[in-house]
Amino acid sequence: xxxxxxxxxxxxxxxxxxxxxxxxxxxxxxxxxxxxxxxxxxxxxxxxxxxxxxxxxxxxxxxxxxxxxxxxxxxxxxxxxxxxxxxxxxxxxxxxxxxxxxxxxxxxxxxxxxxxxxxxxxxxxxxxxxxxxxxxxxxxxxxxxxxxxxxxxxxxxxxxxxxxxxxxxxxxxxxxxxxxxxxxxxxxxxxxxxxxxxxxxxxxxxxxxxxxxxxxxxxxxxxxxxxxxxxxxxxxxxxxxxxxxxxxxxxxxxxxxxxxxxxxxxxxxxxxxxxxxxxxxxxxxxxxxxxxxxxxxxxxxxxxxxxxxxxxxxxxxxxxxxxxxxxxxxxxxxxxxxxxxxxxxxxxxxxxxxxxxxxxxxxxxxxxxxxxxxxxxxxxxxxxxxxxxxxxxxxxxxxxxxxxxxxxxxxxxxxxxxxxxxxxxxxxxxxxxxxxxxxxxxxxxxxxxxxxxxxxxxxxxxxxxxxxxxxxxxxx
Numbered sequence: 001x002x003x004x005x006x007x008x009x010x011x012x013x014x015x016x017x018x019x020x021x022x023x024x025x026x027x028x029x030x031x032x033x034x035x036x037x038x039x040x041x042x043x044x045x046x047x048x049x050x051x052x053x054x055x056x057x058x059x060x061x062x063x064x065x066x067x068x069x070x071x072x073x074x075x076x077x078x079x080x081x082x083x084x085x086x087x088x089x090x091x092x093x094x095x096x097x098x099x100x101x102x103x104x105x106x107x108x109x110x111x112x113x114x115x116x117x118x119x120x121x122x123x124x125x126x127x128x129x130x131x132x133x134x135x136x137x138x139x140x141x142x143x144x145x146x147x148x149x150x151x152x153x154x155x156x157x158x159x160x161x162x163x164x165x166x167x168x169x170x171x172x173x174x175x176x177x178x179x180x181x182x183x184x185x186x187x188x189x190x191x192x193x194x195x196x197x198x199x200x201x202x203x204x205x206x207x208x209x210x211x212x213x214x215x216x217x218x219x220x221x222x223x224x225x226x227x228x229x230x231x232x233x234x235x236x237x238x239x240x241x242x243x244x245x246x247x248x249x250x251x252x253x254x255x256x257x258x259x260x261x262x263x264x265x266x267x268x269x270x271x272x273x274x275x276x277x278x279x280x281x282x283x284x285x286x287x288x289x290x291x292x293x294x295x296x297x298x299x300x301x302x303x304x305x306x307x308x309x310x311x312x313x314x315x316x317x318x319x320x321x322x323x324x325x326x327x328x329x330x331x332x333x334x335x336x337x338x339x340x341x342x343x344x345x346x347x348x349x350x351x352x353x354x355x356x357x358x359x360x361x362x363x364x365x366x367x368x369x370x371x372x373x374x375x376x377x378x379x380x381x382x383x384x385x386x387x388x389x390x391x392x393x394x395x396x397x398x399x400x401x402x403x404x405x406x407x408x409x410x411x412x413x414x415x416x417x418x419x420x421x422x423x424x425x426x427x428x429x430x431x432x433x434x435x436x437x438x439x440x441x442x443x444x445x446x447x448x449x450x451x452x453x454x455x456x457x458x459x460x461x462x463x464x465x466x467x468x469x470x471x472x473x474x475x476x
Contacts, residue, residue: 004033006173008025008033009033009034009037009173009174010173010226010470010472011176012176012225012226012227012229012230013075013076013079013176013177013225013229013230013233013234014075014227014229014230014233016030016078016079016176017075017076017077017078017079020067020077020078021067026060026064026067026078027060027061027063027064027067027077027078027122028057028060028061028063028064030060030078030079030080030122031056031057031059031060031080031122031124032057032060034080034124034174034175034176035051035053035056035057035080035124035125037173037174038051038082038124038125038169038174038175039051039053039125041172041174041476042125042127042165042169042174044150044155045149045150045151045152045155045159045165045168045169045172046128046144046146046147046148046149046150046164046165046168047127047128047149047150047159047164047165047168047169047172047174048125048126048127048128048146048165048169048174049085049095049097049125049126049127049128049129049146049165050085050092050093050094050095050125050126051124051125052089052091052092052123052124052125052126053124053125055091055123056080056122056123056124056125059117059120059122059123060078060122062120063077063078063120063122064078066120073118073119073120074119074120074237075233076116076119076120076121076233076234076237077119077120077121078120078121078122079121079122079176079177080121080122080123080124080175080176081116081121081122081123081124081175081176081177081178081179082123082124082125082126082127082165082166082169082174082175082178082179083110083112083113083123083125083126083127083178083179084126084127084129084163084165084166084178084179084180084181085097085126085127085128085129085165086129086133086181086211086212087110087112087113087126087179087210087211087212087221088106088108088109088110088113088210088211089106089109089110089113089123089126090105090106090107090108090109092105092126093105094106094126094212095145096129096131096132096133096212097128097129097130097131097132097133097144097145097146097162098131098132098144098145098338098339098340099131099145099338099339099340100330100335100336100338100339102145106210108210109210110209110210110211111207111208111209111210111211111242111244111245112179112206112207112210112211112221112238113210114210115237115238115240116179116237116238118237119237121237124175127163127165127166127169127175127178128144128146128149128164128165129144129161129162129163129164129165129166130143130144130149130161130162130164130186131143131144131145131339131340131341131344132212132214132323132327132339132344133162133181133183133186133212133214133219134161134162134183134184134186134214134344135214135323135327135344135347135348136316136319136320136323136324136344136347136348136350136351137316137320137343137344137347137400138161138341138343138344138347138399139341139342139343139344139398139399139400140341140395140396140398140399141158141161141164141393141395141397141399142340142341142395143161143339143340143341143344144164144340145340146165148164148395149161149164149165149167149168149190150168150395151168151171151193151194151392151439152168152171152172152194152473152476153171153194153195153392153438153439153440153473153474154392154438154439156394156395157193157391157392157393157394157395157439158193158392158393158394158395158397159171159190159193159194159392160186160189160190160191160192160193160194160392161186161189161190162181162183162186163178163180163181163182163186163187163190163224164190165178166178166179166180166190166224167180167190167191167193167194167196167198167224168190168194170194170196170224170225170226171194171195171196171440171473172473172476173472173476176225176226176230177223177224177225177226177230177231177234178223178224178225179221179222179223179224179234179238180198180221180222180223180224181211181214181219181220181221181222182200182219182220182221182222182422183214183215183218183219183220183319183422184218184315184319184418184419184422185418185419185422187199187200187220187222187224187428187430188200188387188418188428188430188442188444189387189388189418190224191224191387191430191431191432191442192386192387192388192430192432192440192441192442192444193388193391193392193439193440193442194392194440195432195440195442195468195469195471195473196224196225196226196432196469197224197225197226197227197228197230197231197429197430197431197432197459197463197469198222198223198224198225198231198429198430199222199223199224199228199231199232199234199235199427199428199429199430199452199455199456200220200222200421200422200427200428200429200430201220201221201222201235201239201253201427201452202220202249202425202426202427202449202450202452203218203220203247203249203425203426203449204245204247204248204249204250204251204425205220205235205239205249205251205253205427205450205452206220206221206222206235206238206239206240207221207240207241207242207244207245207248208220208221208245208247209242209244209245213326214319214322214323214326215318215319215322215323215326216247216322216326217247217318217322217363218315218318218319218322218422218423220422220425221238222235223235223238226469226470227459227460227463227469228429228431228455228456228459228460228462228463229257229456229460231429231456231459232255232257232452232453232456233255235253235255235452236253236254236255239251239252239253240252240253251450253450253452253453255453255456256453257453257456257457257460259453260453260454260457261454261457262298263297263298263299263457263458263461264298264299264300266299266300266381266382266454266457266458267299267300267302267379267380267381267382268294268299268300268301268302268380268381268382268383268384268445268458269301269302269303269304269376269379269380269382269383269384269414270291270294270301270302270303270304270383270384270385270414271303271304271305271385271411271413271414271415272303272413273409273411273412273413274287274385274386274413274414274415275287275288275290275291275386276288277409277411278386278389278408278409278413278415279386279389279390280389280390280391280436282390282391282436282437283386283389283390283391283436283441284436285434285436286433286434286435286436286441287386287433287434287441287443289433289434290433290434290443290462290466291384293462293465293466294384294458294462296465297461297465299458301384302379302380304376304379304380304383304414305411305412305413305414306376306412306413306414306415306416306417306420307369307372307373307375307376308412309365309368309369309372309420310365311369311416311419311420311423312416312419313362314362314365314366314369314423315419315422315423317354317358317359317361317362318359318362318363318366318423320347320350320351320354321351321354321358321359321362323347323348323351324348324349324350324351324352324354325351325352327348328352330348331348331349331352336348336349343400366423366424369420369423369424370423370424370425373420373424373426374448377447377448381447381448381451381454382445382446382447382451382454382455382458383414383417383445383446383447384414384443384444384445385413385414385415385417385443385444385446386441386442386443386444387418387430387441387442387443387444388441388442389403390436390437390441391435391436391437391438391439391440391441392439392440417444417446418444421446425449426446426447426448426449427446427447427449427450427451427452427455428444428445428446428447428455429444429445429452429455429456429458429459430442430443430444431443431444431445431459431462431463431468431469432468432469432471433462433466433468434468440468440471445458445459
């Protein structure tokens with residue numbers, strides 16, 4: 001292949017697969033082109049933790065042999081991708097974004113990587129992340145052994161955590177799709193800040209075998225890509241039961257857009273305050289425009305509010321207690337002090353002091369939250385809200401002090417939808433929806449468990465009416 005057309009690097013999975021089948025490009029050519037770009041630009045955004053170029057070249061050659069013999073493995077065959085560096089993979093260290101684990105090597109593959117290998121996707125490298133996937137808490141974007149995740153739209157701003165490398169790599173056209181993880185916002189946040197599409201699956205739908213544990217009862221794995229359609233294709237490949245993950249739901253996902261419900265039968269719940277008073281002033285025009293796009297469709301929009309619960313304290317207690325239990329050996333060894341973020345260090349130590357009664361109380365409240373959200377979904381099919389109040393912060397900004405100087409509206413709306421959705425194990429689709437201050441903004445759709453096809457239907461419809469998912473960062 002001659003010098004790659006820049007459009008190649010921002011092509012969707014569907015577009016790349018069409019070119020492979022038409023023999024306009026080979027899997028080997030794709031692997032070489034994307035690998036070279038990832039190695040060249042990945043460090044610029046602190047997005048690359050470990051290149052796996054030799055592995056990718058070998059795998060791409062095998063894929064081309066299959067294609068020559070007309071052996072079809074599905075829509076991901078020959079498509080390059082990157083994986084967050086909390087997924088075990090032989091061939092180099094899996095450092096979890098943290099200095100104490102810099103030399104950690106696994107001799108087996110995470111279930112997600114196994115499934116993508118079976119689908120004949122081509123792994124190019126491990127992508128950077130916030131140390132320990134964010135742990136119980138961290139204060140600065142620099143909480144990573146690879147440095148702060150830099151946003152391709154403006155490197156003075158954050159790419160979002162903890163899947164910062166996954167979000168930045170897709171946004172900059174370094175990989176067509178990436179695997180990220182979410183415990184309390186780590187897929188939907190980088191998707192919003194970097195202007196890409198992200199899908200947080202229902203809890204238990206994707207096996208976490210071989211993935212670093214942060215919170216056993218909250219962790220989920222999912223894709224970031226250019227479009228909702230691409231996310232559906234990836235989820236189909238990585239979903240499925242797995243006895244090696246005790247939380248596995250034993251269910252698979254099949255992307256079936258051909259069986260989509262008519263839009264006129266779908267009821268979308270939203271809170272006007274989320275798109276106005278809660279939003280940053282510079283973000284409000286874009287959020288209002290996104291809301292207008294949904295209004296212009298045939299789905300019905302009705303006002304909705306989250307049930308009144310202490311979502312923040314509940315998720316904090318559960319996450320802190322479980323993370324401290326996971327990383328107790330790190331704390332007890334004293335190596336926890338090698339982490340980059342002082343708040344992260346303090347939070348892991350403090351988590352060991354959480355009493356069992358407080359953890360159990362938080363879990364009981366969580367069950368009430370799940371019941372209340374189930375009742376809410378009797379009146380609506382999905383919930384719609386902004387992902388974040390506004391664009392990505394500066395990398396020097398203290399993340400836990402962003403809005404302390406701003407009065408909060410009395411109406412809570414759906415502002416805590418990300419936390420509520422994670423506590424209840426609900427799926428979410430993050431969609432780019434415009435710009436504020438020259439930076440990407442995002443919205444999210446949240447549904448009942450196992451309604452990913454419904455979310456993807458709405459996402460495809462939104463992206464058929466807008467072009468935000470096609471925008472590219474300048475200079476890349």
